Amino acid sequence: MNVFEAVATRRTVRAFLDKPVDQAILRRVLERAQNAPSGGNTQPWNATVITGEPLAKLLADVAAILPEGPARHKPEYAIYPPELDGAYAERRKGVGEAMYAALEIPRENKMGRLAWFARNFQAFGAPVLMLIHTPRYMGRPQWSDIGMWLQTVCLLLREEGLDSCPQEAWAIYQEQIRAVVNIPEDHIFFCGMGVGWRDPDAPVNNFPVPRAPLDEVIRWEGF
Amino acid sequence: MSKATTTSEAVLTRRSIRSFSDKPVPLDLIKQVMDTARWTPSGCNFQPWEGAILTGEPLRQLQEKMRNTPPQNPQEYSWSDPEVLPECKARLSQVGADMYAAMSIERADKAARGDFMAQNLVSFGAPAVLMVYFPRVMGPPQWSDVGMWLQTIMLLFREQGLDTCPQEFLSLYAKLIKEFVGVSDETHIFFCGIAIGYRDETDPVNGFDRKREPLESKIQFLGFE
Numbered sequence: 001m002n003v004f005e006a007v008a009t010r011r012t013v014r015a016f017l018d019k020p021v022d023q024a025i026l027r028r029v030l031e032r033a034q035n036a037p038s039g040g041n042t043q044p045w046n047a048t049v050i051t052g053e054p055l056a057k058l059l060a061d062v063a064a065i066l067p068e069g070p071a072r073h074k075p076e077y078a079i080y081p082p083e084l085d086g087a088y089a090e091r092r093k094g095v096g097e098a099m100y101a102a103l104e105i106p107r108e109n110k111m112g113r114l115a116w117f118a119r120n121f122q123a124f125g126a127p128v129l130m131l132i133h134t135p136r137y138m139g140r141p142q143w144s145d146i147g148m149w150l151q152t153v154c155l156l157l158r159e160e161g162l163d164s165c166p167q168e169a170w171a172i173y174q175e176q177i178r179a180v181v182n183i184p185e186d187h188i189f190f191c192g193m194g195v196g197w198r199d200p201d202a203p204v205n206n207f208p209v210p211r212a213p214l215d216e217v218i219r220w221e222g223f
Numbered sequence: 224m225s226k227a228t229t230t231s232e233a234v235l236t237r238r239s240i241r242s243f244s245d246k247p248v249p250l251d252l253i254k255q256v257m258d259t260a261r262w263t264p265s266g267c268n269f270q271p272w273e274g275a276i277l278t279g280e281p282l283r284q285l286q287e288k289m290r291n292t293p294p295q296n297p298q299e300y301s302w303s304d305p306e307v308l309p310e311c312k313a314r315l316s317q318v319g320a321d322m323y324a325a326m327s328i329e330r331a332d333k334a335a336r337g338d339f340m341a342q343n344l345v346s347f348g349a350p351a352v353l354m355v356y357f358p359r360v361m362g363p364p365q366w367s368d369v370g371m372w373l374q375t376i377m378l379l380f381r382e383q384g385l386d387t388c389p390q391e392f393l394s395l396y397a398k399l400i401k402e403f404v405g406v407s408d409e410t411h412i413f414f415c416g417i418a419i420g421y422r423d424e425t426d427p428v429n430g431f432d433r434k435r436e437p438l439e440s441k442i443q444f445l446g447f448e
Contacts, residue, residue, distance in 0.1 A: 003382040006230045007262050007375055023447040030442050032234050034435040036374060039302055039391050040315035043436050052446035080267065081360040088269050095268035141302050141391060143363040144414070147370025151263065152234055154371075155378065159230040168266050168364055181445060190367070211261040212270050218257055219404060222279035223250040 015202030102207035126194030242426035299397035349418035
């Protein structure tokens with residue numbers, strides 16, 4: 001698969017098939033992704049990749065405390081910037097409404113939307129969950145390095161016929177994650193990423209995702 | 224270098240290029256890459272990235288201004304945080320040592336090293352540069368989104384037979400660059416430049432071996448058969 005096709009067919013998949021992923025494929029992808037660039041060659045990314053037993057335990061542990069709601073949310077960083085202007089709020093709303101329309105869960109159906117959000121903590125049925133963390137002293141440019149690595153992984157997975165779902169939502173349950181997998185105390189937990197085979201028929205994997213037009217993002221000088 | 228025909232090939236042949244040929248980059252090709260890169264994911268679909276792409280006379284003018292301006296103080300942001308730990312400092316020194324060795328520049332030859340560092344100002348001869356900035360309110364997770372977008376761009380360029388060099392160095396001239404392209408210093412932070420052009424395949428600086436940590440030190444697998 002070429003890069004264009006990988007970029008164009010990658011989407012955040014929220015319904016996976018019940019089919020395991022061979023560890024050899026994941027190793028191949030992650031070995032290649034080591035070639036992602038980073039400032040000063042820092043390579044700040046770290047991940048724990050779980051499936052089977054430990055994944056089942058994590059999902060069960062989180063399911064048990066879900067009903068307690070926000071009282072149990074303990075993110076180590078702000079997932080959303082506190083102040084955003086209208087354009088960003090619109091972009092966020094745009095993708096949310098497109099998704100719920102595909103799922104046929106209207107705005108009034110608050111319980112339905114909450115139940116759907118809770119599926120984040122089943123990793124949307126993904127057979128593999130990557131848990132991404134980095135030393136706490138890493139600054140903002142190193143977070144960008146982690147992003148370069150993450151997208152490298154997402155695109156290489158596409159090339160293997162696999163799909164992914166980057167999930168910052170897992171940050172709110174980092175305590176439960178730390179109870180199941182050994183993440184060093186001096187590392188901050190960033191995000192989870194579900195990995196598996198896309199359910200091609202699920203409506204949630206097929207709605208059009210809006211993007212800002214190019215001229216809203218880029219200026220051109222001297223061409 | 225030839226076009227990458229698969230995603231793996233793009234990932235594996237991408238490297239930071241520090242010597243470009245003077246062959247210009249066609250606008251429609253850049254537009255095609257930037258247009259496709261819009262499909263990069265971001266948390267809440269914020270798409271926090273913004274940028275200006277410069278070539279020709281405006282790029283030359285900006286580079287001239289940078290040459291005549293001292294690096295800004297204080298810095299736009301700190302890139303040196305990881306250097307506090309020896310493991311990261313070692314990786315940084317290693318890549319520097321390998322790079323200068325490839326160019327046959329001695330450690331003691333400060334003048335030659337300084338001359339090479341100054342090549343950052345002209346983006347190593349790249350005919351086009353993407354200047355990357357975004358709203359200051361964006362936090363660490365949005366910086367990660369920007370990173371996803373940058374790597375998408377770099378891999379798409381590889382597919383077109385082009386190469387890149389991400390340059391956090393240019394943040395030393397952040398305010399100057401923002402003023403030049405007409406972006407508010409109050410609302411926006413400048414992150415980096417991405418030099419864009421064709422790789423000079425004969426230059427040894429583009430050929431040294433880049434070290435990476437072994438997978439086992441980065442990734443742990445649990446629960447697999």
